[in-house]
Amino acid sequence: MAPLPLSQRVWLQAMLAHGVVSQAHAKALQKRACEITRDDYQAGSLPTLLEEVGKHLSSVGLEIRQARDEFTGAHLIMIVNAKGDELAQVATTHSATEIAVTKKILERIFTNNDAYSLSSTEALKIGRQCKPPLGNAETEMLLSALVKEGWLRYNRDTGRYLLTSRSMMELNVYLKNAYPEHYFSCIMCEDPITNGVACSNAECRVRVHKHCQTSYERQIGISTREGQASTCRGCQHTWSPSPVGEASVQR
Structure with missing residues (x-):
């Protein structure tokens, strides 16, 4: 495998130094790395960069993970250890x-x-x-x-x-393996969920992030304007969401 171009290596070092960053920040770091190394910067090329760098990282036990912030919905990118005990x-x-x-x-x-x-x-x-x-x-x-x-x-x-x-x-990976009965994924984006809503049927595992809830309810036929009821995609019970996260704590 050919070595990474200098601009990509500079970007990688910046990402490792910053930890978790927003997608917009990752793009800004990419642009800055190109400026420093006098490489051509092409808008919209971040997906290609992630793919190319990701291939190199896999050989050293690292990987690029992407997710959305459960509270803000912002797209996040981070380089993490892909093997061993996180x-x-x-x-x-x-x-x-x-x-x-x-x-x-x-x-x-x-x-x-x-x-x-x-x-x-x-x-x-x-x-x-x-x-x-x-x-x-x-x-x-x-x-x-x-x-x-x-x-x-x-x-x-x-x-x-x-x-x-x-x-x-x-x-x-650690949380999923250690506590599988408490590990839930959003039915829409498939990212793990600790903040959002759940089907009120205790036997149903459907969970939805707040930033995915509108899309999910549109998918199952709920119109917020009309206030009509619909059924959960997982259990077919009436969709009546209950809070997941801090909002579920009774004070």
């Missing part, structure tokens, strides 16, 4: 006790019914219950570090921790 990525700067607490926090967030979130009080309790335990102050420092590193997001209005786009993209 949870090891979290371990690079933390002690063994912190890693154990982090794993428990991730598990609790992902298996907390349809809430996919965790209160700060619950997070501190996990730290105290871990063996060896982590005190409240140490757990708070760990949580702050995980937020700063982009693994968790903290909602100050609700006092709850949630998984970020980085977590969902980098830990996707």
Whole structure:
């Protein structure tokens, strides 16, 4: 396989430095890489770049993943480790006790019914219950570090921790294998879902992102203007969506 052109190598280094980026940011980095290397930049060539770089990355156990932010709907791109235990990525700067607490926090967030979130009080309790335990102050420092590193997001209005786009993209395989009964994919875009709506039939696995909901309801024949009912594509029950994510938590 021929080596990547210099402009693509510069773009790759920028992507690795930035982590998860929006599609628009990835295009801007591509344009800047071409300017630096005095290479021709062609608008609309990002898909080709992703394909060509992706082929080279596969040989070193990396891959380019694309998804949409569950809260904003923005298109995201990230280079991730395609093999091994992705949870090891979290371990690079933390002690063994912190890693154990982090794993428990991730598990609790992902298996907390349809809430996919965790209160700060619950997070501190996990730290105290871990063996060896982590005190409240140490757990708070760990949580702050995980937020700063982009693994968790903290909602100050609700006092709850949630998984970020980085977590969902980098830990996707780990979460799917570790907690299959809690791992759901959006019926429209097929990306994993922790924020959106679900069929109210408890036995149905249909989940839909907020940014996919309008398209889904149009597909099953619901008109928001007319307020007509329709049936879920998964179970044929009347479509009456219930919240997935923080909105499902009763306060």
